[in-house]
Amino acid sequence: MTNNYYEFFCPVKVIAGKAALEHIPYELTGLAAKRPMIVTDKGVRAAGLLDPVIAACEESGLEIVAIYDDVPPDSSTTVVRDIAKVYRKEKCDSIIAVGGGSAIDTGKAVNILVSEGGDDIAKYSGAGILKHPLKPFFVVPTTAGTGSEVTSVAIITDEKKGVKLPFTSSFLLPNAAIIDPRMTLTLPPHITAATAMDAMTHATEAFTCMAKNPLSDAYATAAVKKVSQSLLQVMDNPKDEHGRLELAQASTMAGIAFSNSMVGLVHSLGHATGAICHLPHGLCMSLYLPYVLEFNLESIREPLGELLLYLEGPEVFSATPASRRAEASISSIRKLRDALYKRCQLPRTLKETGKVLESQLEAIAEMALDDGSIMFNPREVSLDDALSVLRRAWA
Amino acid sequence: MLVKRLQPMVSHARRSYVGLMFQVMGRALQAISEVDETTRNETRALPVGFLFEMQVMPNGPKLIVEHTGDGLLHYHRDGAPRPVDLSIQFKHMTHAFLVLSFQEKTSVAFANDRMLVDGDVSLAVRMTRVLNRLESFILPKLVAERAVKEYPANLHLPEKLLSAARIYLKVATNFVETVRA
Numbered sequence: 001m002t003n004n005y006y007e008f009f010c011p012v013k014v015i016a017g018k019a020a021l022e023h024i025p026y027e028l029t030g031l032a033a034k035r036p037m038i039v040t041d042k043g044v045r046a047a048g049l050l051d052p053v054i055a056a057c058e059e060s061g062l063e064i065v066a067i068y069d070d071v072p073p074d075s076s077t078t079v080v081r082d083i084a085k086v087y088r089k090e091k092c093d094s095i096i097a098v099g100g101g102s103a104i105d106t107g108k109a110v111n112i113l114v115s116e117g118g119d120d121i122a123k124y125s126g127a128g129i130l131k132h133p134l135k136p137f138f139v140v141p142t143t144a145g146t147g148s149e150v151t152s153v154a155i156i157t158d159e160k161k162g163v164k165l166p167f168t169s170s171f172l173l174p175n176a177a178i179i180d181p182r183m184t185l186t187l188p189p190h191i192t193a194a195t196a197m198d199a200m201t202h203a204t205e206a207f208t209c210m211a212k213n214p215l216s217d218a219y220a221t222a223a224v225k226k227v228s229q230s231l232l233q234v235m236d237n238p239k240d241e242h243g244r245l246e247l248a249q250a251s252t253m254a255g256i257a258f259s260n261s262m263v264g265l266v267h268s269l270g271h272a273t274g275a276i277c278h279l280p281h282g283l284c285m286s287l288y289l290p291y292v293l294e295f296n297l298e299s300i301r302e303p304l305g306e307l308l309l310y311l312e313g314p315e316v317f318s319a320t321p322a323s324r325r326a327e328a329s330i331s332s333i334r335k336l337r338d339a340l341y342k343r344c345q346l347p348r349t350l351k352e353t354g355k356v357l358e359s360q361l362e363a364i365a366e367m368a369l370d371d372g373s374i375m376f377n378p379r380e381v382s383l384d385d386a387l388s389v390l391r392r393a394w395a
Numbered sequence: 396m397l398v399k400r401l402q403p404m405v406s407h408a409r410r411s412y413v414g415l416m417f418q419v420m421g422r423a424l425q426a427i428s429e430v431d432e433t434t435r436n437e438t439r440a441l442p443v444g445f446l447f448e449m450q451v452m453p454n455g456p457k458l459i460v461e462h463t464g465d466g467l468l469h470y471h472r473d474g475a476p477r478p479v480d481l482s483i484q485f486k487h488m489t490h491a492f493l494v495l496s497f498q499e500k501t502s503v504a505f506a507n508d509r510m511l512v513d514g515d516v517s518l519a520v521r522m523t524r525v526l527n528r529l530e531s532f533i534l535p536k537l538v539a540e541r542a543v544k545e546y547p548a549n550l551h552l553p554e555k556l557l558s559a560a561r562i563y564l565k566v567a568t569n570f571v572e573t574v575r576a
Contacts, residue, residue, distance in 0.1 A: 005507045127511065166516070211506035262506065369524075370517035375505050380527075380545035 006213030008260045009170060012150050016179035016249055018241075021052050024096065024138060025060035027176050031136040033094035037066040037087050039107045040098040044142050045069045047186055053098055053140060066090040071099065075106040076157045077165070080121045084113040094136035097174075098183075100195075101146040101281075104139050108154035108172045111137050122158055122165055130169040139174040142183045144247040145195025145282050147202055147255020149177035179252055181245040189235060189344040194282030196234075196247050197340070200227045200333070201285035202254035204293070205263040207307060208300040209376045216261035219253045225310040226250035231336065235343045264377035265368070266292045269389065272367035277356045286337060287347055291393045293330050295385065299378040301326045308332065351395040361390045409492045414456035416495040417449065419566060420529070421458035421470040426565035427529050428468040430558055435466025437525050440518075446471075446479040447522055451491045452511075472573060481514030481522065494542075497534075501526060502544040532558045 015023050028036060036057070040050060045067075054064055068083045087095070087110065095114075097107025112124050115134035124130065139149040154167040187195070203223035206216050230246035237243070269292070270284035293304060305325030309317040311332040320328045340346040350356040365386035368374065374381055427434050441447075441462040450457035459471040459479060485491035490509035493499040501523060504510050512519040527543040531550055540546045 005509075007508045127513065209506075210502060211508075370520050372516035372520060375502060375520055375523065380543070 006211070006215075006260075008213060008215040010150055010173075010256045010260065011170075012173050013176040014150075014179065014252060015176055016252070017245060018181070020178050020180040021056040021140065021182070022059075024053070024140075024178060025057050025062040027138065028062060028094055028136060031094070031175060033136040034062070035065040035090070035092045036062070036094045036096050036136075036138075037068065037083075037090065037092040038064055038096050038098055039071060039083060039110060040067070040069050040103050041071040041073075041100075042069055044099045044103070047142075049142055049183055049186075050098060052180075052182055053096065064096075065092050071103045071106045073102050074157050075102050075109070076159045077121050078159060080106060080109040080113060080156060081119050083110045084119070087114045094138070096138045096140060098140040098142060100141070100143040101148045104141065104146070104148040105154040105156060107137060107139065108174075109156045109167060111135055111172070112167065121156060121167075125165040125167055127166075127168040129167075130171045132171065134171050137174045138176050138178060140178045140180070140183060141248065141251070143187060143191065143195045144184050144244070144251040145198035147199065147251050147258065149174060149179075150252055150255040151259040153259075177252060179245070179248045181241040181248065184244045184248055185239060185241065187238075189238065190346060191282075192234060192238070192247070193231070193340045193344050193346045194280055194286060195251070196227050196231045196282075197286035197289070197337070197346070198282035199223060199247070199251040199254040200231075200336075201266050201289050202258040202263065203227070203250070204289060204307065204333075205266055206254065206257035206261040208293075208296065208303050208378060209262055209264045210378055211261045211376050212303070213261060216257040219257035220261070221307070221310045223250040223254035223257060224307055226253070228311050228332075228336070232339055232343075235340065262376040263373045264292070265295065265374060265379075265381055265386075265389070267373040268368040268371035268377070268381075269364065269386065269393075271371050271373070272364045273350075273356065275367060276360055276364055277353075279353055279355055283347060283353070286340070287350065287353070288389070288393055290330050290334050290337070291389050293333070294392070295389050296377065296379050297326060297330075304329050349395050350390070350393050358394060361387060361394065365390055406488070409488055410456065413451060413488060413491045413495055417456050417458040418472070418570075420449075420526075421460055421472070422566040422569045423529055423533055423562055424458075424460050424525065425468050425470040425569070426562040427525070427532060427558075428466055429565065430561045431528070431532070434525055434528055437466070437521055437528075438462055438468060439466040440521060442480075445481070445518075446475055446477065447518075448475065448479040448482040449484075450482060451485045451488050455485075455488055455491070470569070479514075481512070481518050483519060483522070484511045484513065485509060486511065497538055497541040500542060500544060501530075529562075531555075533562055 095107050097104045111134045141149050152170050152172045156165050158165050203220040207220040226246045227250045230243040234243040266288045269288045273284045308325045308329045337348050347353040368386050443464045445462040448459045459475045460468045463469045494504045530542045531539050
């Protein structure tokens with residue numbers, strides 16, 4: 001009898017492709033929502049990305065009742081409370097988050113407050129606190145990497161206590177994720193590269209970590225294939241709508257994969273580096289991915305070898321001896337990183353970032369050991385192991 | 396028919412086994428914190444008075460230990476004196492039995508969603524490392540390899556035997572004291 005067991009859950013309706021934004025009014029009406037509020041940030045508004053969303057709603061006679069466009073990169077409990085006040089004052093009945101990870105997390109947290117009541121979001125922090133469905137909530141991602149539109153987690157900073165509050169509940173999942181290529185068309189090259197490598201890392205770790213399962217595998221491999229095939233094309237031709245859509249879908253698929261299989265040491269190191277050195281998450285993912293795969297190699301040789309098919313295609317896969325496929329997968333990821341460095345100087349080592357000191361490596365290693373994602377890394381990681389990976393990633 | 400009749404007995408036996416294992420583990424956690432400096436280095440990071448619980452949901456057997464300072468843990472055999480700070484909860488008795496009978500590694504049980512963490516996840520990761528170290532010490536290598544993700548390569552037989560003997564002695568002493576009390 002096998003002890004294998006897994007859980008898989010993703011009730012988010014994915015609305016993807018050309019003119020996807022124009023489906024928002026119909027979908028909101030289906031949930032009896034008539035007074036939506038948009039939660040976004042100034043960058044999204046300045047880039048004109050709200051215009052097609054607003055136009056799509058207005059053309060169907062659906063008025064956007066309120067717009068909050070001041071979500072900071074690290075959203076806080078105060079911001080969440082302020083937005084909830086606006087929501088209540090304007091008698092809104094639904095939320096549309098338009099933006100990257102911060103705007104989406106903020107939308108999730110605001111939805112908790114306006115659905116459950118009160119002004120103190122901190123009291124809903126933790127896992128499984130929410131017991132009821134929340135207000136209708138839609139997400140329109142404007143980056144292709146975080147996968148936040150399909151994850152049941154939000155992180156909000158408690159400014160007074162100086163800690164990050166995690167919120168975990170399946171009720172945080174949006175009713176719909178709207179993936180429209182227009183929303184990522186103007187992403188600058190280095191953000192396109194970093195966020196796509198974030199998706200690549202989500203998918204690769206999802207496919208090689210301990211909680212991998214047949215359903216998450218299907219999403220992970222599809223995501224790896226899409227990033228491999230489209231990223232460099234988009235870097236060379238940023239206005240390539242098809243390529244942009246492929247990357248956006250890859251991000252969503254990778255998000256579905258990792259939220260059902262978890263991630264490992266790349267994320268542990270990335271979270272610690274982000275906290276200590278303030279490096280963007282996607283950059284950290286791209287930076288650490290090959291070094292962690294090398295560290296885990298003997299525990300993940302089989303699945304990593306399988307990924308070669310999706311990274312390089314059937315010809316390279318069949319021409320590579322089975323015993324060398326795992327190493328070839330790592331080489332393929334390194335090759336992609338080199339190509340990105342050539343195009344937008346996306347750092348491949350900690351030294352290349354210019355923002356990390358060698359003296360900080362020990363602190364990063366120590367913090368990484370206490371990160372929740374390390375539990376799902378296929379290999380046990382000691383402080384010396386983490387330090388040796390960091391030293392390899394240094395230069 | 397026979398299976399149906401035996402089912403309550405099997406359930407009772409599992410519950411008793413899990414309860415006994417929690418009692419042993421609770422006392423052994425206290426003991427390893429007294430004999431092993433590496434464990435103390437891990438537990439020193441816990442706030443003093445920190446209460447850690449492992450429990451089977453909803454009201455099954457549990458173990459509770461408290462960090463009393465300088466990395467030392469104290470086993471609370473009569474339950475928690477106040478609300479616990481961190482709880483690792485098995486969703487079902489069967490899941491606890493799988494882990495505590497070494498049919499499923501703790502890390503695999505986490506990956507399989509058999510357990511929930513209520514509290515600070517980073518401290519749960521730390522306590523999991525302590526539990527792994529305990530299992531590596533007190534279980535025969537062949538059994539320990541089934542319980543932990545990776546058996547520590549630097550744990551050699553003399554150190555293991557000596558530490559295990561000291562831990563078991565302290566556990567036995569604690570049991571005797573409990574009976575006398």
